[in-house]
Amino acid sequence: MDYNFKVESLPKKGETIPAQGFTTSPGGKGANQAASIARLGGEVLMIGAVGDDANGSILKASMEEIGVVTALNTVKTPTGNASITIDRNGDNTIIVYHGANFDIDISWVKKYTDEIREAAFMILQLEIPLGTVVDCITLANKLNTKVILNPAPAKELPDKIYPMVDIITPNETELSALTDIKVENLEDVSRAAHELLEKGVKNIVVTLGEHGCFYKNSKEELFIKSFKVKAVDTTAAGDAFNGALAVALGEGKPIKDALKFSNAVGALTTLKLGAQRSLPSRQDVQNFISKNIS
């Protein structure tokens, strides 16, 4: 659950300041990605954990309303939350309490082995314990289910993960963290992506914010320009993009079309405030793409 405070300037040490505005909004990378898939008409099961508290119930209800099927363990640890303070220039500070998200382990995930076996993809991000991520990827590989790993927030990964991942989707910061290559231009992106290929990942998709995205596998390299929009809030653009990529590839779209579709979903997500509330529907995306082509 995101707690969003609007302030004039960020508080200094020891200072108490008034907020000019306050909202709560459902968030969390995994939940946003699941919600993105459901909004686009995909079938998705969200495996995770919440606390036995009001936020847990609100997040579950909110995901289900969007169309996500939930498999959320209710644990004693409070539901994960983030306290986000945004000043008048748009600068922010964020405190993330991972809470119940860190109680997810493979024994809970394994209850859904049949669903994972039938799925086109298992999508993971790093707001759950790294050990659980490794265990989940190992399970998906055993079940022949492809893995999309969104390595966010940025963290170093154990080398054994890479050969088990079909698609890794870092943004530029995360790509730098994974490779120790300073990523400042497309050439750096390509070099860093090459390093990940050598570690064993089959496909690399790098999201480049307002510039679009980049793709590399052993045979080809693509750069797909973004759609031009007046961004209002880029929260969850990356999550929306990841959900869209899974939906498009799951439907059998060629990679170039899938990346274009995902760029459209990412761009549309920046047009509204908030995380899950800003996610576009399939109809929104179709209208947007046809308007931007003609």
Ligand code: ADP
């Ligand atoms: P993250 O939020 O994980 O850092 P990005 O900022 O790279 O991810 O955004 C993900 C995707 O959303 C981009 O690849 C792009 O398709 C789209 N996107 C993000 N910001 C913009 C923007 N300002 N204009 C157009 N598209 C955007």
